[in-house]
Amino acid sequence: MEKKFEEQLNDLEKIVEELENGEVSLDDAIKKYSEAMKIAKKCSDKLKKAEEQISKIVKEDGTLEDFKIEE
Amino acid sequence: MDNKKYLTVSSLNKYIKYKIDNDDHLQEVYLKGEISNFKAHSSGHFYFSLKDEKSRIKAIMFRNSANNIKFRPEDGMSVLVKGKVSVYEANGDYQIYVNEMTEDGVGDLYIAFEQMKEKLAEEGLFDPKYKKEIPTYPTRIGVITASTGAAIRDIISTIKRRYPIAEVLLFPALVQGDGAKDTIVKQIITAQDYKLDVLIVGRGGGSIEDMWPFNEEVVARAIFDSEVPIISAVGHEVDFTIADFVADLRAPTPTGAGEMAVPDYVDVINYINQMEQRMFENLKNKIVNYKNILAKIKESYVLKNPLNVYGIKAQKLDNLVDILNRNLKERIKNNKLILDKLISKSEILNPMSALKRGYGIVKKDDKAISSIKYLKEKDKIKIEITDGIISSEILKVEER
Numbered sequence: 434m435e436k437k438f439e440e441q442l443n444d445l446e447k448i449v450e451e452l453e454n455g456e457v458s459l460d461d462a463i464k465k466y467s468e469a470m471k472i473a474k475k476c477s478d479k480l481k482k483a484e485e486q487i488s489k490i491v492k493e494d495g496t497l498e499d500f501k502i503e504e
Numbered sequence: 505m506d507n508k509k510y511l512t513v514s515s516l517n518k519y520i521k522y523k524i525d526n527d528d529h530l531q532e533v534y535l536k537g538e539i540s541n542f543k544a545h546s547s548g549h550f551y552f553s554l555k556d557e558k559s560r561i562k563a564i565m566f567r568n569s570a571n572n573i574k575f576r577p578e579d580g581m582s583v584l585v586k587g588k589v590s591v592y593e594a595n596g597d598y599q600i601y602v603n604e605m606t607e608d609g610v611g612d613l614y615i616a617f618e619q620m621k622e623k624l625a626e627e628g629l630f631d632p633k634y635k636k637e638i639p640t641y642p643t644r645i646g647v648i649t650a651s652t653g654a655a656i657r658d659i660i661s662t663i664k665r666r667y668p669i670a671e672v673l674l675f676p677a678l679v680q681g682d683g684a685k686d687t688i689v690k691q692i693i694t695a696q697d698y699k700l701d702v703l704i705v706g707r708g709g710g711s712i713e714d715m716w717p718f719n720e721e722v723v724a725r726a727i728f729d730s731e732v733p734i735i736s737a738v739g740h741e742v743d744f745t746i747a748d749f750v751a752d753l754r755a756p757t758p759t760g761a762g763e764m765a766v767p768d769y770v771d772v773i774n775y776i777n778q779m780e781q782r783m784f785e786n787l788k789n790k791i792v793n794y795k796n797i798l799a800k801i802k803e804s805y806v807l808k809n810p811l812n813v814y815g816i817k818a819q820k821l822d823n824l825v826d827i828l829n830r831n832l833k834e835r836i837k838n839n840k841l842i843l844d845k846l847i848s849k850s851e852i853l854n855p856m857s858a859l860k861r862g863y864g865i866v867k868k869d870d871k872a873i874s875s876i877k878y879l880k881e882k883d884k885i886k887i888e889i890t891d892g893i894i895s896s897e898i899l900k901v902e903e904r
Binding site: 437438439442445446448449452453454459463466469470473476477479480481485486488489490491495497500502 | 639640641642643651656657660661664668669670671672673674675676694695698769772773776777779780782783784786787790791794846871872874
């Protein structure tokens with residue numbers, strides 16, 4: 434299963450911190466940079482292409498049904 | 505008749521007023537009744553009557569007292585008043601001069617509310633140490649409220665507008681009247697099994713009686729026991745319920761709850777851009793540093809004048825030095841090529857320069873700051889913008 438958005442963002446924050454604070458070698462820094470850029474793109478894409486989630490209502494028997502607000 | 509002594513109307517009224525004003529029982533009267541014929545005069549005084557099933561009395565409330573009451577009096581309202589009885593001589597009216605007035609009935613609920621609040625506070629249910637953190641980027645949000653009405657509409661539309669990738673699950677509940685407290689409690693328990701990141705519990709505005717389920721002890725305890733962090737959202741900004749005190753976070757309104765439950769996706773995209781920019785700058789600096797070191801080595805005496813160092817012109821050594829020299833120069837050249845490539849590659853990867861667009865990086869103790877929770881007044885901070893660094897001191901930290 435794909436990681437949750439929050440976890441991906443946390444990963445990204447961790448790498449930025451490592452690069453800024455840690456004694457990372459150039460090779461590692463480059464690896465981490467490209468890895469981080471991939472995560473950043475995934476996160477941004479998820480937000481920009483956001484397919485709106487449909488709200489659900491939880492019925493008495495515990496099943497889910499699409500929920501539309503009555504105007 | 506002629507022998508009788510006749511009084512004037514004025515002196516009779518004066519006498520009656522004198523009698524009444526000197527009766528201790530009438531100087532401080534507590535009275536309950538229903539308002540009728542209410543008139544708020546432009547002078548600021550209130551004129552009305554108080555009545556019960558059998559009888560009525562005229563009442564007046566002067567501006568200074570009238571300004572202090574906390575509700576809008578209306579005909580038909582049951583009230584409790586304090587005042588004194590006196591006579592308006594000009595009309596021969598006796599009336600009650602009211603200086604304090606409260607709504608009857610509300611008093612009992614108010615006392616019940618205060619007692620419950622005190623009891624649960626003593627037990628520690630409101631203690632900040634039990635407050636759970638509300639996740640910043642929730643995936644799934646539960647809402648316990650009525651399935652119709654403004655509250656659910658406001659919550660869903662606010663969440664969809666700010667952060668459409670979050671999923672909203674509605675756990676429908678009665679939010680007023682008999683049975684409301686039980687469905688709210690039942691749904692809080694049900695909601696625990698749906699892998700929620702946060703749960704909003706609330707309803708729109710209404711009378712104190714309407715909102716009463718959110719003051720019930722069973723509801724307070726269900727909120728306290730919830731594993732999922734709860735945002736309460738009951739009524740309007742001015743309405744406080746027990747649920748608000750025990751919840752992990754209180755929202756002023758249902759719309760406010762939507763705003764507190766999710767970030768605005770535009771802010772999140774900006775934040776990601778900012779991180780990309782920081783990483784890029786960091787990597788670029790690293791590469792430039794290495795480049796400088798290499799340049800220095802290249803300029804060093806050994807490499808420029810290898811023969812002088814050794815002095816001996818032995819053929820063998822000459823050759824060795826030549827080889828060494830060639831190898832080193834080759835390696836430097838290669839490394840320089842690699843570095844140049846990396847720089848241009850990272851420049852291609854560079855996201856739109858956030859700094860050039862006016863964003864800045866706030867740093868404290870050389871660490872980038874992503875939240876006000878790391879900052880307090882008087883902290884020294886540095887702000888990096890595109891062409892320099894601003895050193896500054898914090899005047900005020902305010903939550904958005």
